[in-house]
Amino acid sequence: MPTPDWLLDVEVRGPMSGEQLSTFSEELERRVGERIGELERLNAELQLALEQKTVAQEAQARSDAHFRAAFESDAVGQIHMDPKTGVIIRANRCYAAMLGYEPAEMVGIRGSDLTWPEDKTPEPWSRLRDGKVETYSREKRYTRRDGTPVWTRVSASLVRLPGSGEPLLAVAMVEDIEDRKRAELELQQAKSDLEAVVEQRTAALGQRDLLLREVYHRVKNNLQIVDSLLMMQARRLSEPEARAALETLRARVYALGLVHHQLMGSPDLETFDIAPFLRELSTHLLEGLGGGQATLSVRAAPLKVGLDFAIPLGLLVTELVTGAFARGGGSIAVALEAGEPGWLTLTVADDGAGRDAGQDNSLGANIVEGLVQQLKGTMTVIEDGGVAVRLPAPVRA
Amino acid sequence: MSGTLDGCVVAVVDDEFIIAEGLTLQLEDMGMSVCGTAATAEDAVRLVQEKRPAIVLMDVRLDGEKDGVDAAIAIHETVGSKVIFVTGSREPATMERIQLDHPAGVLFKPISDWQLRQAIDAALAS
Numbered sequence: 412m413p414t415p416d417w418l419l420d421v422e423v424r425g426p427m428s429g430e431q432l433s434t435f436s437e438e439l440e441r442r443v444g445e446r447i448g449e450l451e452r453l454n455a456e457l458q459l460a461l462e463q464k465t466v467a468q469e470a471q472a473r474s475d476a477h478f479r480a481a482f483e484s485d486a487v488g489q490i491h492m493d494p495k496t497g498v499i500i501r502a503n504r505c506y507a508a509m510l511g512y513e514p515a516e517m518v519g520i521r522g523s524d525l526t527w528p529e530d531k532t533p534e535p536w537s538r539l540r541d542g543k544v545e546t547y548s549r550e551k552r553y554t555r556r557d558g559t560p561v562w563t564r565v566s567a568s569l570v571r572l573p574g575s576g577e578p579l580l581a582v583a584m585v586e587d588i589e590d591r592k593r594a595e596l597e598l599q600q601a602k603s604d605l606e607a608v609v610e611q612r613t614a615a616l617g618q619r620d621l622l623l624r625e626v627y628h629r630v631k632n633n634l635q636i637v638d639s640l641l642m643m644q645a646r647r648l649s650e651p652e653a654r655a656a657l658e659t660l661r662a663r664v665y666a667l668g669l670v671h672h673q674l675m676g677s678p679d680l681e682t683f684d685i686a687p688f689l690r691e692l693s694t695h696l697l698e699g700l701g702g703g704q705a706t707l708s709v710r711a712a713p714l715k716v717g718l719d720f721a722i723p724l725g726l727l728v729t730e731l732v733t734g735a736f737a738r739g740g741g742s743i744a745v746a747l748e749a750g751e752p753g754w755l756t757l758t759v760a761d762d763g764a765g766r767d768a769g770q771d772n773s774l775g776a777n778i779v780e781g782l783v784q785q786l787k788g789t790m791t792v793i794e795d796g797g798v799a800v801r802l803p804a805p806v807r808a
Numbered sequence: 809m810s811g812t813l814d815g816c817v818v819a820v821v822d823d824e825f826i827i828a829e830g831l832t833l834q835l836e837d838m839g840m841s842v843c844g845t846a847a848t849a850e851d852a853v854r855l856v857q858e859k860r861p862a863i864v865l866m867d868v869r870l871d872g873e874k875d876g877v878d879a880a881i882a883i884h885e886t887v888g889s890k891v892i893f894v895t896g897s898r899e900p901a902t903m904e905r906i907q908l909d910h911p912a913g914v915l916f917k918p919i920s921d922w923q924l925r926q927a928i929d930a931a932l933a934s
Contacts, residue, residue, distance in 0.1 A: 624897065624899045627896075627897075628896040628897045628899075629896070630896075631896035631897075631916065631917045631918065632824070632827075632896040632917055634917065634918040635824075635827050635830070635896065635917035635918040635919065636824060636826050636827055636830075637918075638830060638918040638919075639826045639827050639829060639830020639831070639833075640826060640830070641830075642830045642833045642834060642837075643826070643829060643830060643833060646833055661920070664918055665918055665920050668916075668917065668918040672898065672916050675897065675898045675899065676898050695920060695922060695923070698922040699920050699921060699922045
């Protein structure tokens with residue numbers, strides 16, 4: 412057993428005296444005491460170091476556990492890649508499952524090889540590698556094991572060595588956005604389907620407007636033909652009464668034409684305001700009858716009407732105004748007013764001789780009676796001259 | 809009845825014979841004189857250039873490729889008769905087309921005596 416080095420410098424020569432021995436013994440004890448103290452200190456330091464190491468190891472273990480837990484999270488796919496080659500070093504279960512693989516199978520595959528061909532673009536990756544961006548995020552499709560695409564959102568970053576900045580690890584978070592993408596595509600499809608339908612409907616409406624205008628045009632042209640025939644016939648008649656009868660027919664034809672004229676000018680080609688129509692019709696009738704001296708007042712509340720209401724009403728007004736003029740009325744008042752809700756009152760009042768409407772004209776009386784019935788109204792004779800017709804308002808938007 | 813219309817010479821252009829005939833009678837009953845009728849734009853221009861009427865009643869839709877507006881423009885440039893358009897339509901396209909010729913008036917079918925007289929009075933006064 413070798414002599415410990417701390418004993419070597421204690422010189423022992425020949426037999427020692429009692430004093431010498433005692434001195435040596437003291438020295439020895441002193442030195443041993445020193446060494447023990449040293450050892451105890453070392454031991455304490457060692458203990459401390461050991462404790463510290465344990466704490467560090469535990470912390471490391473905890474950190475690793477956290478890291479593994481995060482990496483293996485089901486919520487998001489994760490891959491670690493060699494930053495130089497892009498080869499997968501490890502992939503979590505979520506990522507592997509997204510593409511139809513086991514995690515272990517993915518190790519060694521280049522991430523970009525799994526990208527759907529149409530979505531391959533090296534640019535984002537190279538910008539990251541060259542340090543132009545810290546992270547990048549983009550939506551792209553991966554190719555599943557079965558060859559089908561899956562839409563994902565990839566967020567990638569590089570872990571670099573402190574100091575040199577050398578890329579150490581490429582980390583990518585991969586989120587399955589298939590549902591969202593499908594919803595987006597479906598929404599887009601639905602939107603373009605809707606647009607196509609709207610376009611079709613618009614075209615159909617345009618077509619309908621075109622047809623309606625053409626129909627109204629032809630109706631008016633045919634009414635002009637009827638009017639011309641009446642004039643031609645009137646020329647052949649010598650009896651003034653017969654000619655006058657044809658003139659009243661012309662007035663009725665004109666009323667029909669005016670309804671179509673109003674329809675043609677209305678935006679929807681279906682409804683128009685009755686007020687200007689009544690004004691134009693009454694004015695025209697009186698002028699046509701040569702009643703330049705007679706005064707006419709027309710009062711009508713704005714009311715949207717369609718063909719079904721305007722034709723009988725227009726013809727009714729034509730008969731009543733013609734009748735009023737025939738009775739010699741110098742002042743004729745036409746009014747269409749809303750009474751109780753849902754009802755209208757048409758009055759054609761005059762200061763003529765006060766005979767019952769249409770008494771002098773059996774056809775006129777017949778037409779008035781029939782039209783009032785058609786309009787589901789009731790007619791009363793006004794004492795001062797003229798008639799009032801109470802009729803239900805047309806039901807229409 | 810207005811006396812200013814007496815003897816006024818009018819040409820009637822309409823591809824419907826009966827309408828042209830009816831308008832002629834209407835004008836004559838008002839004391840005017842109809843110098844002729846035409847059914848196409850070409851015939852209308854020829855008629856107007858020959859007879860030089862004061863007024864032309866011009867249908868917009870005519871037989872043949874050219875319409876009443878084409879004829880009216882030619883008349884406007886050569887003879888200068890006042891053209892009153894007669895149409896069954898009040899659709900924007902027709903109205904726009906009519907405005908190309910600074911019309912002296914526009915009448916919508918069916919045309920009453922009163923309207924016809926008013927339009928001719930106004931055209932002669934312009």
